[in-house]
Amino acid sequence: MKYSKLFGKTSKNVASDADSVNAKLLTQAAFIQKQISGVYNFLPLGLRVLTKIQNIIREEMNKIGGQEVLMPAMTQEENWITTGRNTMDVLFHLKGQGDTNLVLNPTHEEVITPLVQKYVFSYRDLPVALYQIQNKYRNEARAKSGLLRGREFSMKDLYSFHVDEADLNRYYDIVKQAYFKIYERIGIGGKTVLTFSSGGNFSQFSHEFQTLNEGGEDTIYLCSKCRVAVNKEIINTQKTCPECGNDKLEAVKATEVGNIFKLRTKFSDAFKFFYSDSQGKEKIVEMGCYGMGPSRVMGTVVELCHDDAGIIWPKNIAPYQVHLVGLDGLGEDLYQELLSKNIDVLFDDRDIGAGAKFADADLIGIPVRLVASKRSQEKGGIEFKLRSEKESEIIEAKDLVSKITSFYN
Ligand code: ATP
Numbered sequence: 221m222k223y224s225k226l227f228g229k230t231s232k233n234v235a236s237d238a239d240s241v242n243a244k245l246l247t248q249a250a251f252i253q254k255q256i257s258g259v260y261n262f263l264p265l266g267l268r269v270l271t272k273i274q275n276i277i278r279e280e281m282n283k284i285g286g287q288e289v290l291m292p293a294m295t296q297e298e299n300w301i302t303t304g305r306n307t308m309d310v311l312f313h314l315k316g317q318g319d320t321n322l323v324l325n326p327t328h329e330e331v332i333t334p335l336v337q338k339y340v341f342s343y344r345d346l347p348v349a350l351y352q353i354q355n356k357y358r359n360e361a362r363a364k365s366g367l368l369r370g371r372e373f374s375m376k377d378l379y380s381f382h383v384d385e386a387d388l389n390r391y392y393d394i395v396k397q398a399y400f401k402i403y404e405r406i407g408i409g410g411k412t413v414l415t416f417s418s419g420g421n422f423s424q425f426s427h428e429f430q431t432l433n434e435g436g437e438d439t440i441y442l443c444s445k446c447r448v449a450v451n452k453e454i455i456n457t458q459k460t461c462p463e464c465g466n467d468k469l470e471a472v473k474a475t476e477v478g479n480i481f482k483l484r485t486k487f488s489d490a491f492k493f494f495y496s497d498s499q500g501k502e503k504i505v506e507m508g509c510y511g512m513g514p515s516r517v518m519g520t521v522v523e524l525c526h527d528d529a530g531i532i533w534p535k536n537i538a539p540y541q542v543h544l545v546g547l548d549g550l551g552e553d554l555y556q557e558l559l560s561k562n563i564d565v566l567f568d569d570r571d572i573g574a575g576a577k578f579a580d581a582d583l584i585g586i587p588v589r590l591v592a593s594k595r596s597q598e599k600g601g602i603e604f605k606l607r608s609e610k611e612s613e614i615i616e617a618k619d620l621v622s623k624i625t626s627f628y629n
């Protein structure tokens with residue numbers, strides 16, 4: 221992509237209402253543009269990052285047998301009356317033709333439970349796990365912090381259905397491991413910890429995945445020995461680490477990037493969702509739900525991975541692999557060559573000064589920066605620099621592609 225043609229340009233000015241690092245940097249670098257409070261447009265650069273995050277999640281969900289579906293954002297209110305959740309304060313209500321009552325779904329238990337009920341009758345149809353990646357709507361009291369707390373935001377929600385609690389427990393642990401893999405691949409694995417929270421009426425615990433960062437909205441209590449924490453809701457009843465019993469728990473700031481929950485029979489009870497077992501006896505279906513917010517993850521990455529000059533994208537979710545700065549009219553040949561080798565390049569081909577191009581490259585945060593200039597030519601090649609490092613080196617043209625591909629492998 222040529223930067224001169226890219227829709228959405230960097231800006232020197234910080235939006236006056238940017239209340240967080242991610243809102244400020246993502247807006248300045250033209251990844252997102254605020255529509256109204258808690259509602260954002262994703263521009264081409266931003267959509268590339270969001271899509272990469274969603275695709276990593278998608279791959280890991282498929283690996284654990286999740287089947288992707290797409291449910292509607294808009295649903296009859298009736299289903300929410302059935303579960304008693306129609307009074308939830310975050311629910312957006314709207315009127316359809318003929319004065320019908322509709323809602324914009326903030327989560328999809330009320331849609332998926334009756335949907336699965338239409339196809340699952342026998343123990344032979346279970347277990348089944350379905351997920352979607354879709355926008356959710358929540359009338360949050362305080363939409364804030366850029367992508368961290370939106371009113372419209374991206375969520376991956378997986379739901380699993382089982383013959384009994386033992387099978388639910390088995391699958392729950394598989395999903396937990398898949399979540400760790402996802403955060404690892406995205407580049408926040410080292411900062412993301414399993415956090416125990418209350419399990420509601422049915423199970424002892426549910427689990428959050430919390431990414432440690434100073435700007436985080438949540439306070440969690442982190443074990444000094446293992447990478448496990450306890451959240452604020454249960455710290456008064458759970459004063460020691462649930463994993464190792466250690467009583468040294470330290471209060472730290474974090475952002476919830478995922479939440480998994482054994483629903484047990486809460487929703488199958490409400491919708492009277494039974495199956496017949498191998499003896500032909502009616503039994504209630506057991507359920508689990510597993511949420512993760514790709515847009516919040518994107519914001520959290522920026523909160524963690526930046527410096528004074530801008531964003532520093534982890535390699536697996538960067539909008540492009542290479543930011544090629546062309547100076548002195550150079551760069552076009554190299555751009556074409558990299559494209560032909562299937563390397564994703566953003567080529568700054570604009571006729572402006574070197575300083576402004578370097579500043580934009582730092583702000584946008586692509587992991588590898590190349591400079592093609594008269595000076596680099598005189599030194600025998602192309603300047604290669606990682607966004608995360610200060611020093612650059614000159615690489616001979618013939619070695620450049622392997623240098624880039626080995627960085628990305
Ligand atoms: P929180 O406690 O932060 O309000 P939640 O517990 O209500 O979130 P879930 O209903 O479990 O969240 O949603 C699943 C995931 O969706 C969360 O772990 C988070 O990553 C994401 N998410 C939830 N609410 C928002 C929001 N308002 N904006 C962006 N992402 C969100």
Ligand code: MG
Binds near residue numbers: 476479
């Ligand atoms: Mg939560």
